[in-house]
Amino acid sequence: MTALKTHLYDEHVKLGAKIVPFAGWDMPVQYTSVKDEVLAVRQNVGVFDVSHMGEFFVEGDDAETFVDSIVTNDIKGAPTGKAIYSPLCRENGTVIDDLIVYKLAPGRVLICVNASNIDKDFTWIKSKHQGFKCNLTNRSHEFSLLAIQGPRSYEILKPLLNELPDIEYYSVYESAFEGESVIAARTGYTGEDGFEVFGSHETIKALWQKLMSLKVTPCGLAARDVLRLEVGYPLYGHELNDELNPYDAGLGWAVKHAKTNFIGKEALAPKTSKFKLVKLILEKGIPREGYPVLNAANETIGVVASGTMSVVLNKGIAMARIQIDKVPSDEVVLVDIRQKPYPAQITKKPFVTGGHK
Amino acid sequence: MATNIPANLKYTKEHEWTLIEGDTVTVGITDFAQSALGDIVFLEVPEVGTNLKSGATFGVVESIKSVSDLYSPVSGEVVARNSDLEGSPEKINEDAYGSWLIKVKMNDAAELNNLLSAEQYQEFCNSSH
Numbered sequence: 001m002t003a004l005k006t007h008l009y010d011e012h013v014k015l016g017a018k019i020v021p022f023a024g025w026d027m028p029v030q031y032t033s034v035k036d037e038v039l040a041v042r043q044n045v046g047v048f049d050v051s052h053m054g055e056f057f058v059e060g061d062d063a064e065t066f067v068d069s070i071v072t073n074d075i076k077g078a079p080t081g082k083a084i085y086s087p088l089c090r091e092n093g094t095v096i097d098d099l100i101v102y103k104l105a106p107g108r109v110l111i112c113v114n115a116s117n118i119d120k121d122f123t124w125i126k127s128k129h130q131g132f133k134c135n136l137t138n139r140s141h142e143f144s145l146l147a148i149q150g151p152r153s154y155e156i157l158k159p160l161l162n163e164l165p166d167i168e169y170y171s172v173y174e175s176a177f178e179g180e181s182v183i184a185a186r187t188g189y190t191g192e193d194g195f196e197v198f199g200s201h202e203t204i205k206a207l208w209q210k211l212m213s214l215k216v217t218p219c220g221l222a223a224r225d226v227l228r229l230e231v232g233y234p235l236y237g238h239e240l241n242d243e244l245n246p247y248d249a250g251l252g253w254a255v256k257h258a259k260t261n262f263i264g265k266e267a268l269a270p271k272t273s274k275f276k277l278v279k280l281i282l283e284k285g286i287p288r289e290g291y292p293v294l295n296a297a298n299e300t301i302g303v304v305a306s307g308t309m310s311v312v313l314n315k316g317i318a319m320a321r322i323q324i325d326k327v328p329s330d331e332v333v334l335v336d337i338r339q340k341p342y343p344a345q346i347t348k349k350p351f352v353t354g355g356h357k
Numbered sequence: 358m359a360t361n362i363p364a365n366l367k368y369t370k371e372h373e374w375t376l377i378e379g380d381t382v383t384v385g386i387t388d389f390a391q392s393a394l395g396d397i398v399f400l401e402v403p404e405v406g407t408n409l410k411s412g413a414t415f416g417v418v419e420s421i422k423s424v425s426d427l428y429s430p431v432s433g434e435v436v437a438r439n440s441d442l443e444g445s446p447e448k449i450n451e452d453a454y455g456s457w458l459i460k461v462k463m464n465d466a467a468e469l470n471n472l473l474s475a476e477q478y479q480e481f482c483n484s485s486h
Contacts, residue, residue, distance in 0.1 A: 034421045035396045222395075222422045286399050286419050309398040309421045316399075338401075338417065 006051035007144050007201035008208055015218055022221055023116035025052040030220040037223035038230075038311040041190050042352075045150035046219040047211050054118035055143045055198060056111040056125065060134030063109045067101055070128050070263055072246060072255040075101055075109075083170045083187050086254050088113075088121065089264030093245040097121050098236055102172045102185055107134070110172075110183065110198070112145075114236045128263065144204035148211065149194030149219075149227075151355050157184070157195055160210060169193070169356050177207050189224060191231030191354020226308050229317060230352035232279055238289065238306045239277055239319055247273035248321070276327050277305065278346045280318040282335065285342035287318035292336040293344075301326035304335065312352045318344070360482060361388040363454055367469065368478035371428040374454060375472060382431050382461045386418060388453040389482050394420040400446040402427070402458050407435045409461060411468050416458065418446070430472060433463040 003026040012019065017028035028049065030037065040046040058067055068075040073086035080103045088096045097117040102110040113121045122138045129136050148157055158164045162176035164184055172185040180203040188194035197207060212218065225235070234240050239249045245268060246255050255268055280287060287307030292300045302322030310317045318335070327346070334341035366374045372390035376383040391397060399419035409415050409429040416427040437460040442448060449456045463469075473481060 029422075030395060033396050226421060286424075288424060309419070311421065314398075 004052070006049055007205055008049045008051065011205070011208055011212075012049065012218070015212075017218070017220060020221070023052060023114070025115060027052060028218070028220040030222045031218045034220075034222045034226060035311050037217060037219040038226050040217035041150045041192055041219060041223065041227055042312060043151065044217070045148065045152040045156050046217040046223070047208070048147040048149065048219050048224055049144075049208070050147050050196070051144040051201075051204065052115035053145055054113040054115060054121065054138070054140040055145075056113065056122060057137045057139055058109040058111065058134050059107060059137075060132075061107055062132040063107050063134040064103065066129065066132040066134050067109050067111065068259065069132075069261060070125060071099070071101065072262055072264060072268070073101075074256040074259060075103070076259075078103060080104075080106055081167070081171050081173070083172050083185050085170075087240070087246040087251055088124070089246065089268070091263055091267060093264045093267035094242055095236075095240045095244055095246060095249070096124055096242070098234065098240055098251070100185075100187055102183070104172060104174060104183065112196075112198075116237060142200065143198050144201045145196060145198050146204055146208060146211070147188050147190075147194060147196045148216065149188045149190045149192050151193055153192075153194040156211070156214060156216060157197070160207065177203055182207070188356075189233060190227040191233070191350065191352065191356060192227075193356045225306070226311055229306055229308050229319065230310050230312055230350070231354045232319065232350040234277070234319070235306060239321075244275070245273060247271060248275040248277065250277040273324055275302070275321045276324050278320055278322055278327065279348070279351065280304075280320050280333065280335065280344040281313070281347050281351060282316035282318075282342055282344045284316075285335065285337045286316040287320070287335045287337065287342075287344065293320045293322060294334040294336055294341060295326065295328050296332075296334070298334075298341075299326075301333070310351055316342075317351045360392065360479075361454070362475045362479050362482075364475045366454070366475065367430075367472035368475070368481075369428065369430045369472060370481060373428065373430055375430045376457075377469060380463050380466070381436065382433070382463050383457045384430060384459050384461060385457045386427070386449060386453060387478070391450050391453045394418065394423060394425060396421050397446045397449045400443050400449075400458070402438050402443075403435050405435050405438055409433060409435060411471070418449070427458065429461070431461055431463040431468045432465055433461040436460050436462045
């Protein structure tokens with residue numbers, strides 16, 4: 001299968017980006033230095049091309065009711081203009097994907113899903129759609145998407161758009177760039193303040209070029225992965241997959257049992273999990289995906305789901321899946337790095353506190 | 358791809374450089390390698406006294422997002438390791454040829470025939486990347 005390219009591909013190549021295959025797409029992994037890109041987002045402002053992600057629209061009288069019925073988080077109870085993060089589960093409670101629901105207007109909902117899961121999600125959601133008075137459309141191929149992230153993102157973006165009020169974090173506003181409509185959401189995957197801007201390919205390309213002229217740092221997938229790990233956000237295919245339920249990934253907070261009904265409600269009612277997703281911090285050594293996690297008795301009790309060197313802390317950090325009954329009470333485990341055990345501390349707090357509102 | 362390849366050194370296809378002085382071989386990674394890896398954040402090299410085998414892995418260099426094995430250009434015993442570098446591996450990014458990793462006392466000078474000249478390495482970099 002030929003890899004897909006976003007409409008900004010040539011822009012990335014022009015900037016000298018290193019391109020790698022990701023979820024069926026050829027995507028920029030880094031432009032100059034992962035470290036510089038991470039720090040740009042933590043301290044200033046950076047922009048990511050995330051046009052590979054999927055956009056589904058649900059429109060009609062039952063739009064909110066329908067979306068509420070398929071995801072675990074509370075959609076109906078949230079006001080119009082809100083963005084809501086949620087797992088999408090099967091009847092047995094396993095996670096199909098994690099996504100963001102944007103309540104654009106009464107009877108008009110945008111769902112943004114992971115690139116790797118677009119077809120799986122759409123097929124699933126369509127199969128549950130019968131009987132609801134709303135249209136469901138997969139418009140992923142019509143949209144490009146930029147994530148403008150960092151403490152200066154509002155200051156940079158506000159003058160570029162027709163109108164952009166200082167909306168709350170996790171809310172959404174429909175605006176325009178150079179006369180063309182865009183959807184600006186105050187969301188992101190970095191823990192910093194920032195916006196995700198959806199628009200037509202041409203509009204987003206013009207916005208990208210404008211941001212480049214304003215010296216906003218272009219950032220690649222590598223920086224994005226470090227940034228999300230530093231604030232402890234899960235990534236589908238790593239912390240989440242088809243075999244796990246939301247509790248296995250620490251997402252119980254996004255399962256609202258008070259809702260009348262939603263797919264997976266019965267299976268998830270006992271709120272049980274086989275695993276605990278923990279954050280690990282190492283004084284020495286860098287944990288990587290797949291490395292075994294051991295207890296003091298040298299018994300394998302889990303696995304690293306994602307790991308990296310933290311740019312901010314300059315220490316190895318990881319999210320690891322540990323068997324629920326094997327989490328050591330002293331919260332110290334060992335990560336097996338090339339057959340050598342490196343001590344790791346389990347930490348409750350995010351490794352880095354992002355500056356989002 | 359233009360890259361810095363000093364003429365006085367010999368190279369491997371695994372992107373290590375070697376400086377040969379008598380039977381002592383100083384080993385580092387090339388400018389091409391450091392550039393491909395990006396920000397280097399972790400280095401693991403063997404203790405003095407470790408015996409290495411030509412072509413076998415002897416250590417690891419890690420960037421923020423990747424792990425790469427280091428391959429020994431010759432067989433022999435590690436006689437020195439650059440322990441300063443472990444605390445500041447980013448020096449490899451700044452000066453790949455000034456940042457040696459280990460010195461090996463080689464067993465078999467014939468193994469040097471397997472190494473690439475600067476021109477051959479340049480050609481190898483051009484053709485394979």
